[in-house]
Amino acid sequence: MYIIDVAPLRRIPRPAPQLLSYLSQKKLETGALAKVPLRKKDVLAVVLGCRDFDKQEIKRADFVLKPVSIILTESAVFALWQLKLAFWLGEYYFTSPGVFLKMMLPFTGKKFLRLVAQNQKMARRQQLWIVPTLADLDRLPGQSKTAVHSSLKNSRLQELWLKAQKGQLTKIAGTKIAAFLPWANLRQITILKESNAHHRSWDQYPHWRVHEVVFKIARLLKTSVALESSLPSVETFYYAKNKQINLKTSWPRKNPTVKIIDQRQELSRKNASIFSRDLQGAISHHLKKKFPVILFNLRRGAATFILCRRCGLTVLCPNCEVSLVRHNTRRGDLWLCHHCGFSKTPTKICPECGADQIREFGVGTQKVEAVAKIFWPQARVARLDSDATPTLARQQEIVRRFNRDQIDILIATPVIFSHLLKPVVLAAIISADTILNLPDFRSSERLFKIISLAKNFTKDEKSFLLIQTFNKDDRTLRLAAGSRYQKFYQGELQARKILDYPPFCQIIKVTSRHQDAQKAIALLKAAQVKLSAAQKQQKLTDFTIFGPLPGFIPKERGRYIYNLVIKFKPSRKRPILGSQDLRRRNEFLNYLPQGVLVDVDPESIL
Structure with a gap:
């Protein structure tokens, strides 16, 4: 026994x-x-x-x-290194190591387990390239590589799992799940487009990021790691400047003529259209010359919010307390919720005051498409977003049509950034304010990145990128328009140092969700009291607590959302926390009650 x-x-x-x-x-x-x-x-x-x-x-x-x-x-x-990796990730993300062990062993059939246990490893050198999305796999240059991603059939994924353990796979390219393969002799890992948000899991807790997984694997297996990006994240840029990580940067070389259009002047000139006069003229001019145009818009749908012009009522989702968005669907026009899928038939009668004053505002890709067809009825207009092209195959079909000159005006959300399109002479961002006005410390970085990526779709220095905004004097807009990357990063780092944001601290977002708003906030208030008491009793000066406060989306799928934000200043600034800092941080987090969701290094604090 x-x-x-x-x-x-x-x-x-x-x-x-x-x-x-x-x-x-x-x-x-x-x-x-x-x-x-x-x-x-x-x-x-x-x-x-x-x-x-x-x-x-x-x-x-x-x-x-x-x-x-x-x-x-x-x-x-x-293998022993896999167990060490899972336990370290469990500590880092303040969750169970079993969550990561399950990712390392996605199949548990008897035959598969027997083969895994009996596998004899070989010593062939293995290399791994990690990309953010499936679309990026098709764009990898060089020799053929074996693709590994979660969309593969189980039989194929099992086969690749066993071959990786034997060392029979030498060149592997995949999405973040490929990092958990049972490596036999992994010698080189490269993370491509390292600042892309898809390198982080988002659909379930913990919201882990592939960077931390790779950095720890490198230590355990003595593997070299390289990060590649044309626009690295602020944190990565900081660590690279301090020679703590190997970053290969190829700054965008395309510098089209960028014009920032003040939408306030358009309104003063009685132009309430989503297209400014300058943009209308530019599109008409280039269409006459048979030049295609790309229009970037960050929001889907036809109208992004709906309200009554008499009493000011905003039409909200009953489950989520966010504004419904009008969509043109096969079932006709609907007001939809992007968070829970709730739908409602549009009406012009206000349910609050009874007035016939319900109106739709805001600009989504469907509205841009509809207005474009009115202004340029002869043009061939198409959309590239998750509504019109929900699958990779549908997206690739739109890209093929555009590259074959079968589309005159392409309206796209950021999903376009994973695809390779023929460069254009004219591109435009319909509204830069969608991101700029978000109250999040990464908003400027996201806007800078989107403008820079939009430039990549232009042809050369004689091309044009038009940006419409109500904040034409914004610093980020000006620096992005002028391709002043270094100055932007320096200013952003200085601001984050003053305000204590990453990379100068680690952020932990603690979330409570409940159908009863009072119970949701009570759980975090109790947590805040315990944490503050421990902080005072133990004289902990490296933790700062904010909240609890309602989430940016205060209610989702029938549950009220409250957040508590904790800032932790480690003793040393490095890409991953050292063992002593990790232990100190988790001893503090142990005061959190069960029932809360812990998000370490969140993409957003909203």
């Missing part, structure tokens, strides 16, 4: 113990797989230790040891 310590392949709320003990009839290797009883269910678990049965230890324990339900493998299916 043996006692085994295991890590279940599921999320266990912190600060509850992440390692559990069970009885086993057989001796199991570290890294073996079993099923264990947990909360009336049998769950997968990885063996982390096995020792002889000790009656005295059993007597001293304040719990009853249960036997293992099923032994799936007696031999290891996880």
Whole structure:
């Protein structure tokens, strides 16, 4: 009889113990797989230790040891470095290591587990290129590489998993999930377009980022890492300047003539159209010359908010407390919620005051398309957004048509930045204010990046990029228009240092969601009291607490949202936290109650 310590392949709320003990009839290797009883269910678990049965230890324990339900493998299916990686990621993202262990073993069939346990590794050199999206895989230059991503069929993914463990795959390119392959001899990792937001998971907690995974793998396997980007993030630029990471930067070389158009003057001239007079004239001129045009717009839909002009009522989603957006669908015009999918038939009668004064405002891609067809009825107009082109195949079809001169005006959201299009002489950003007015510390960086990426779609120095805005004197707009990358980064770093934002601190966003608003905020108020008390008692000067405050979207899918933001200043500024800083931070976070969501290094604090 043996006692085994295991890590279940599921999320266990912190600060509850992440390692559990069970009885086993057989001796199991570290890294073996079993099923264990947990909360009336049998769950997968990885063996982390096995020792002889000790009656005295059993007597001293304040719990009853249960036997293992099923032994799936007696031999290891996880290498030691994989276990270390999963536990470090669990600590870094303040979650269960089992969450990451499950990503490293996406299949648990008997045949697959047997092959994994029996696999003999070879010593062929392996290289990995990580791209943000599937569309970027098709654009990778050089020799052929094996593609690894979550959209592959299970049979193909299992085959690649086993080949990677054997060392039979030498050149691999994939999305972020490829980092979790069971490497045999990984020697080089390259993250392409490193500042792209798709390098971070967004659909489930924890919101992990591939950079931290790669940096830790590099330490464990003594692998070299390179980051490549034409526009690195502010944090990456800082660490590269301090020679803490290897960054390969190719600043955008295209410098078209950029004109910033003041929309306030357009209104004073009685032009309420979404197209300024300058933009109307430029589009007409280039269409006459048979030159295609690209129009960038950051919002989908036809109208981005709906209100009553008499009483001021904004038509909100009943589940999310965000404005409904008008969409032209196959079922006709609908008011839709982008967060929960709620839909409603449009009406002009205000439900609050009864007046026939409901009007639609704002500019979405569908509205840009509709107005463009009115101004230029002979032009062939198409959209590239998640409504018109929800799949990669549909997006690629639009790109092919554009590159074959079958589209005159292409209206696109940032989804276009993952595709390679024929350069144009005229491009325009319909409204730069959509991002500029967001109250988030990364807003300027996002706007700078979008303007710079939009330039890449122009042909040469004789091309034009027109930017419409109500804030023509904004510093970021001016620097982006002038391609003054270094000056922007220097100013942004200086501002973040003064205000204590990354890379000069780490941000942890703690979120509470509940159908009852009072219960949602009460949970975070209790957390704030505990954290503040610990901070005062232990004289912790490296933590700052803000909130709780309502989320930027205060209600989503019927649940009220409140956020608590914690700033942590580590003893040393480096790409990933050192072990001492990580331990100090987590000791502080252990005061958080169960039921909250912890987002480490969030993309946004809204």
